[in-house]
Amino acid sequence: MSDETTISGPYTHAKSSISRTMGLVMLSLLPATLFGLYQFGWPAIFLFVTTIVACVAAEAFSLQLAGKPIKPFLMDGSAILTGWLLAMTLPPWAPWWIALVGALLAIIVAKQVFGGIGQNLFNPAMVARVALLISFPLEMTLFNQPVPLFSAQAPGFLESLAITFGSSDAIDAVSGATTLGHLKTELGRGVALPEASTTTASIWQQLWGQSSGSLGETSALLLLFGGLFLIYKKIITWHIPVSMLVTLALLASLFHLMSPENYVGPITHLFSGAAILCAFFIATDLVTSPVSIRGQILFGAGCGLLVFAIRTWAGYPEGVAFAVMLMNACTPLIDHYLKPRIYGRDRKGEPLVYADEGADIK
Amino acid sequence: MTTANILKLFKIRGGVHPDDRKKLSAEQAIEKLPMPSLLHIPLQQHIGAPAEPLVRRGDEVKKGQLLARNQGAISAPVHAPTSGRIMGVGGYPAHHPSGLSVRTITLKPDGKDDWLDNLEPCDNPDQLTPEEIADRVARAGIVGMGGATFPSAVKLNLRKRYTLHTLVINGAECEPYLTCDDRLMREQAMQVVEGVKLMARALDVDHVLFGIENNKPDAQAAIREAAKESDMITVVGLPTRYPMGSEKHLVQTLVGKETPARGLTADIGVVVHNVATARAVYDAIHLGRPLISRVMTVTGESIQTPKNVEVLIGTPLNNLVDYCGGFNAEPECLISGGPMMGQPLPSLRVPAIKGSNGLLALSGKENKATTEMPCIRCASCVNACPCGLVPLEMANHIRAGSLDSSVKLGLLDCIACGSCAYVCPSHIPLVQYFNYAKGELASRQRAQHKQKETKRLAEARTERMEKIKQAKREAMAKRKKEMAEKKKREAEKAAVAGAGS
Numbered sequence: 001m002s003d004e005t006t007i008s009g010p011y012t013h014a015k016s017s018i019s020r021t022m023g024l025v026m027l028s029l030l031p032a033t034l035f036g037l038y039q040f041g042w043p044a045i046f047l048f049v050t051t052i053v054a055c056v057a058a059e060a061f062s063l064q065l066a067g068k069p070i071k072p073f074l075m076d077g078s079a080i081l082t083g084w085l086l087a088m089t090l091p092p093w094a095p096w097w098i099a100l101v102g103a104l105l106a107i108i109v110a111k112q113v114f115g116g117i118g119q120n121l122f123n124p125a126m127v128a129r130v131a132l133l134i135s136f137p138l139e140m141t142l143f144n145q146p147v148p149l150f151s152a153q154a155p156g157f158l159e160s161l162a163i164t165f166g167s168s169d170a171i172d173a174v175s176g177a178t179t180l181g182h183l184k185t186e187l188g189r190g191v192a193l194p195e196a197s198t199t200t201a202s203i204w205q206q207l208w209g210q211s212s213g214s215l216g217e218t219s220a221l222l223l224l225f226g227g228l229f230l231i232y233k234k235i236i237t238w239h240i241p242v243s244m245l246v247t248l249a250l251l252a253s254l255f256h257l258m259s260p261e262n263y264v265g266p267i268t269h270l271f272s273g274a275a276i277l278c279a280f281f282i283a284t285d286l287v288t289s290p291v292s293i294r295g296q297i298l299f300g301a302g303c304g305l306l307v308f309a310i311r312t313w314a315g316y317p318e319g320v321a322f323a324v325m326l327m328n329a330c331t332p333l334i335d336h337y338l339k340p341r342i343y344g345r346d347r348k349g350e351p352l353v354y355a356d357e358g359a360d361i362k
Numbered sequence: 363m364t365t366a367n368i369l370k371l372f373k374i375r376g377g378v379h380p381d382d383r384k385k386l387s388a389e390q391a392i393e394k395l396p397m398p399s400l401l402h403i404p405l406q407q408h409i410g411a412p413a414e415p416l417v418r419r420g421d422e423v424k425k426g427q428l429l430a431r432n433q434g435a436i437s438a439p440v441h442a443p444t445s446g447r448i449m450g451v452g453g454y455p456a457h458h459p460s461g462l463s464v465r466t467i468t469l470k471p472d473g474k475d476d477w478l479d480n481l482e483p484c485d486n487p488d489q490l491t492p493e494e495i496a497d498r499v500a501r502a503g504i505v506g507m508g509g510a511t512f513p514s515a516v517k518l519n520l521r522k523r524y525t526l527h528t529l530v531i532n533g534a535e536c537e538p539y540l541t542c543d544d545r546l547m548r549e550q551a552m553q554v555v556e557g558v559k560l561m562a563r564a565l566d567v568d569h570v571l572f573g574i575e576n577n578k579p580d581a582q583a584a585i586r587e588a589a590k591e592s593d594m595i596t597v598v599g600l601p602t603r604y605p606m607g608s609e610k611h612l613v614q615t616l617v618g619k620e621t622p623a624r625g626l627t628a629d630i631g632v633v634v635h636n637v638a639t640a641r642a643v644y645d646a647i648h649l650g651r652p653l654i655s656r657v658m659t660v661t662g663e664s665i666q667t668p669k670n671v672e673v674l675i676g677t678p679l680n681n682l683v684d685y686c687g688g689f690n691a692e693p694e695c696l697i698s699g700g701p702m703m704g705q706p707l708p709s710l711r712v713p714a715i716k717g718s719n720g721l722l723a724l725s726g727k728e729n730k731a732t733t734e735m736p737c738i739r740c741a742s743c744v745n746a747c748p749c750g751l752v753p754l755e756m757a758n759h760i761r762a763g764s765l766d767s768s769v770k771l772g773l774l775d776c777i778a779c780g781s782c783a784y785v786c787p788s789h790i791p792l793v794q795y796f797n798y799a800k801g802e803l804a805s806r807q808r809a810q811h812k813q814k815e816t817k818r819l820a821e822a823r824t825e826r827m828e829k830i831k832q833a834k835r836e837a838m839a840k841r842k843k844e845m846a847e848k849k850k851r852e853a854e855k856a857a858v859a860g861a862g863s
Contacts, residue, residue, distance in 0.1 A: 344623035
């Protein structure tokens with residue numbers, strides 16, 4: 001018998017742990033990730049591996065510095081997941097140092113400085129992405145067309161090494177704007193939408209993911225599949241994804257109906273760019289989203305609203321990272337004001353009073 | 363009996379679905395434990411004031427004889443579980459995690475098991491008035507046998523202060539592992555139903571809702587069969603979800619109303635009693651037997667043969683383990699009650715008491731020791747909490763030492779069901795935090811009360827002393843005055859005498 005008999009129960013536990021949670025998130029990211037890696041070839045694979053290795057190394061370094069036990073915290077999988085998510089949002093042929101700087105920003109600045117797992121106010125991957133986008137706008141907006149592994153135009157292994165780790169101009173040959181980026185540029189030049197969208201990827205291509213974009217954001221369908229798996233596994237609830245996507249779709253439909261010439265339609269908003277990735281994997285980040293259901297709905301709606309506003313009126317074609325970070329900043333406030341109603345009390349916290357005290361139930 | 367299908371159930375928030383592990387002992391019929399060589403009967407086995415002993419060392423007692431009588435309004439008497447000789451009235455380790463010594467009567471059975479019929483069996487219980495039923499229940503020493511151990515007669519008398527309409531019988535048995543109520547309903551359905559009818563009469567209610575979780579279909583069938591003649595009893599199948607057996611949540615599921623915070627279910631016209639309590643009421647009134655035994659489930663992977671046993675109150679728990687074939691391996695922990703809300707046991711020497719429903723010997727596989735990780739704010743605890751609390755935030759405040767703000771967050775509305783800690787992926791012992799805070803708050807309150815009382819007494823004393831001094835001073839002044847007057851008079855007298863001489 002153990003000596004610690006004074007700890008209160010329960011003396012049984014669900015099969016849950018942080019590493020299981022993180023593992024399931026990674027599992028659900030796997031289809032979209034594999035597709036992204038296949039579609040963008042060896043340079044994407046190098047970038048992906050570099051980001052994760054750098055994140056894990058940065059985590060180990062920080063834990064060592066903080067004097068925390070390294071093994072249990074590294075084994076929880078949170079650093080791998082942060083690296084994974086960051087890599088998903090990088091241009092697939094970005095150079096290695098983008099991955100490295102991003103990893104250091106995510107793990108050290110956005111996570112460990114705040115006190116490590118569970119303590120960070122902002123989503124680490126998004127902090128890194130935003131900082132990279134502002135600091136290195138050129139590298140962070142240079143996207144390339146899909147060149148699937150083993151296809152004719154795909155760079156070979158050695159050439160790919162040069163793209164990621166050396167200085168190769170190979171990307172110039174296949175560079176291509178993202179759908180949202182292209183539409184933004186055309187709208188900026190005064191080209192009407194119906195005309196501008198003739199050259200973008202078809203809806204099917206966007207759904208399946210055969211379009212240019214960040215490493216893991218292109219396949220809306222596979223991301224959606226992974227997201228539904230997470231809801232099924234009860235790692236996340238439907239509230240944030242649904243409220244975010246519905247808000248985004250409603251706003252897009254409204255403006256598109258008012259002026260189809262100037263406003264991108266809801267389908268493009270939902271299925272191109274990082275909307276699906278964000279709704280299921282980034283906005284739902286457990287640490288930085290509200291804990292109550294009403295709070296989560298408000299948080300999701302806020303994300304949807306901000307994504308639409310930034311994409312439509314701000315300078316950037318994509319606004320997911322900014323939107324999530326702005327809402328992250330609101331999370332403590334949302335949690336403070338939107339709490340579940342306590343059993344036997346009204347919303348104000350006063351005990352319930354029944355007008356028909358003790359009356360018959362029928 | 364009305365059918366259950368027409369009754370609409372109401373949804374409660376939160377809850378968890380732990381592996382119920384009831385198969386270990388569910389098919390074991392109730393067996394009677396052989397007479398132990400010594401019985402240790404604590405004087406306090408209930409909420410309220412401890413009973414006052416009426417026997418002394420060396421006394422010979424009969425089975426069912428009153429050993430200690432109730433003291434005060436909320437209390438319960440204690441009876442001899444068998445005939446024998448009183449070995450002493452003194453301290454013995456309590457059936458409590460602390461294992462502290464409590465006043466206990468030790469009885470050495472003589473093996474004759476002779477009854478003393480001090481409670482008359484009632485030939486026609488239908489003629490009893492509510493007062494008579496409550497009185498007999500009180501005299502039989504019956505307490506809530508689901509584990510709460512609140513004196514049942516006090517609850518039966520609630521009709522005097524509340525307008526009641528429904529009696530709810532709690533046969534949910536939502537704790538994993540435990541099967542004693544299940545077996546009782548299957549094997550003694552008639553007695554249980556008769557007990558229920560008596561309680562309904564005592565409470566003067568017309569409806570009885572008998573809630574049984576759907577993982578006990580045999581118990582549901584047995585009770586339905588036993589209650590088919592009765593129009594007022596409705597057997598209701600409850601969804602299998604922990605904590606369905608929590609009194610307030612059970613009532614909400616059945617009648618759709620939440621009990622107001624800090625209130626009783628009687629506030630919404632409902633009283634809840636446990637299945638085992640119903641059987642005890644039957645025994646007390648139909649047979650004239652006080653509460654001297656109960657059914658317990660002895661189970662867990664470390665127990666050789668898990669069983670349901672009828673044990674005499676006061677039986678040391680190691681007798682139960684021995685009867686079930688002992689341990690097949692050193693257990694990781696010993697629990698009194700279920701694994702969700704049960705209490706760790708300091709040793710097997712402690713006796714079975716009126717509220718003990720289970721003895722669990724869990725293996726290391728069942729109760730793994732895990733390290734606590736930081737909270738990742740996953741909100742699992744928020745979604746699992748049946749009371750609408752935010753456990754992670756409460757724990758944060760308690761960790762930071764601000765207990766008052768945790769109270770504002772609803773600490774005192776927590777029923778300690780353990781759902782939050784059960785689902786926590788970081789394995790944070792949330793219930794431990796809450797129990798600590800509740801205990802700390804209670805002791806602060808006591809300290810504050812003591813301080814106030816001391817201050818009041820000290821002030822009263824000062825006042826009293828002041829008054830005494832004042833009185834003394836006044837008396838002194840009066841005496842002085844009198845002395846002075848006397849002197850004056852004497853002087854005058856002397857002067858007069860001197861003048862006269």
